Amino acid sequence: MLSRSKSKAFCEAKSLIKTDYSRTKLETKIVHLGFGAFHRAHQAVYTDLANQEADPSWGIFGINLFRKGPLTQSFSEQDNLAVLIEKGAQETTKRLVRSFTGAMNIDDKGVQAALDKLCEPQVAIVSLTVTEKGYCLTPEGRINGNNELILEDLKHPEAPRSAIGIICEALRLRKTLALPAFTVMSCDNIPENGRKTKTAVVEYAELIDPELASWIAQEVTFPSTMVDRIVPAMSDASFAQIEQETGLSDAFGLISETFKQWVIEDQFCSGRPNWHLSGAMMVDDVLPYEEMKLRMLNGSHSFLAYVGGLCGHDYIYQCMQDSLLKDITLALMINEQAPSLSSQLDVDLKQYAELLIARFSNQSIKHQTAQIAMDGSQKLPPRVIDSILTLVSKPSYDASQAPQTLLLLLAAWMHFIQGKHTADFQLIDPEATTLKALLAVDNDKKCASLLQFKAVFSDAFMAHQDLVQQITHFYYAIDQQGIRAVLDGFVTSTRSPK
Known part of the structure; x- marks a missing residue:
């Protein structure tokens, strides 16, 4: 009952701009690693707006790699809806983001639950905002075999903890199950983030299974992206401001600037949302x-x-x-x-x-x-x-x-x-x-x-x-x-x- 009543309050809030496509058509076609503030205020918004324009089936499931606690449970209780206040110098937009299908913390649910989600047949894209250090690369841009996470993952590749290890294990399982590969899309502020992500994934896979590395290099695409939106860390005052301006208490709520930009190399092996209809630039070279x-x-x-x-x-x-x-x-x-x-x-x-x-x-x-x-x-x-x-x-x-x-x-x-x-x-x-x-x-x-x-x-x-x-x-x-x-x-x- 809590879920239904809170969800109803979010959906009926007259202060919020919201899309109106049927969320019953949402499928988890995108799994996002690093379910932080920037992703929820940027890529999730573009996806929500793209769903409004065409093919409203592109849902996002968020996975936190190292965070614990009840936040993802509270997200479920509000039917995976999130409030975003976009603040400009002269204007403010209050938005309800509706493109999520759920979220989990690996430390709460276990890595197998994450791998199961990544292996759902319809998953087409795995995106990442894990910061520069999450790619476990050396300063020269190669996989860092001395990185603590990588060392542990190499000991137990079937139960990985790094983003790179999780992606590789999920791709290995999909290959074994004869499922199609998914696109791996970095949304971190790293130069040539697609190329570096591919290097990390393929070189890690070579350390485990050269045949898997070859399959990944052939079947998986790694588009580079440029993302831009200022999304400050939330504080108690920020959450209070959201409640004051919308009448809604949202532990997943965010405040961002109004400006946003997304430039994406159009290389997707298993399809993508119609992001170009929501303002993203699809280019050959980002x-x-x-x-x-x-x-x-x-x-x-x-x-x-x-x-x-x-x-x-x-x-x-x-x-x-x-x-x-x-x-x-x-x-x-x-x-x-x-x-x-x-x-x-x-x-x-x-x-x-x-x-x-x-x-x-x-x-x-x-x-x-x-x-x-x-x-x-x-x-x-x-x-x-x-x-x-x-x-x-x-x-x-x-x-x-x-x-x-x-x-x-x-x-x-x-x-x-x-x-x-x-x-x-x-x-x-x-x-x-x-x-x-x-x-x-x-x-x-x-x-x-x-x-x-x-x-x-x-x-x-x-x-x-x-x-x-x-x-x-x-x-x-x-x-x-x-x-x-x-x-x-x-x-x-x-x-x-x-």
Whole structure:
């Protein structure tokens, strides 16, 4: 009775925009690994809107790999419906997302229940938002045979825990059962995420069964995607806001910005929803869009996370209220990140940068700098290091043209991970143990010690001594003068946006 009454309240809420296709036609055709906030506010919305336009059978079943607790039960009690409030600077949309068929936690239900779901004959797509570390790759982009999850999965491949191991075991079972392969679609902010996912899955399979690896390489498609929508972590205040604005209590409810974008390589071995009818771009090559977003948006986010965090700003919108940070961020995008892009898009990059500044300035979106700062060892190479190496490889480059703002970002990260800017700092990074060991030296040796961290400072980067010297200069300037003094002097030498 609880399920029916709560579901009825959601369906009858007059404050919510909702699709009206019959959910009795929904089938679990998509299984999503990493059933977090971003997926529910992005891909699930596109799928819901696509179901409205044509073929309303594409349902999503969410699987959490490592989360425990009663949340998925509460989701079931509200008939797998979720409230999403989309907040712009001037407008707000309150939406009911209806594309889910259910959800589970592996730690509650067991990995066999997850494998059973993945082996349902109608499943056509397995999508992922498991963050960079969930792919268990080395910095060079190969399967990491020393990764703890991979080592455990190789001991018991029939009972895996990593996303890669689960996908491989499900594909092995489908092959054995003579079921068609499914598409594996990464929706994480990783450059060439489809290619890297394929590398992880196929190389892991080779360690278990070369014949399976060959079958996967032939039968499974791995489209790359570019996803974009700011979805902050929820807080008690956020949940209270949803209840106040809609009259509904929803432990799965979310608040996002109004903007959303999805670019997808159209390579699906077993079909897909009509995402193109809900605003997604289906393309042959997603890399140019992916690179633009990773460097200009995510790279700027990292700058604001570390530099803004050191300045005492808790949220991105507060960074935009700091006129100095706002000006430097715009200059970073136009003068350093935009010229680093390797492919030409039919996009006005100055206009794109200004759109990003407007999005960052949205006070309705409480995007924490600390949230963006997590997992820097995984995020900095594609967002920052790749940009720098592209710029310095240009034939016209000389040391006077060093990308100062990107180098300042790296120096700020080196300070940020020491936690001196806040009393309750916790270093959240898959390489936290290594980083803490590198920091366990005298203060005057910390900079040189961190520059030995190859996950960020690769051999290719360290070969440019002018870059190393500039980072070292910024590091000690922050150490001795503080970040605000460095910024005050820095803006005078930053080229203004053209």
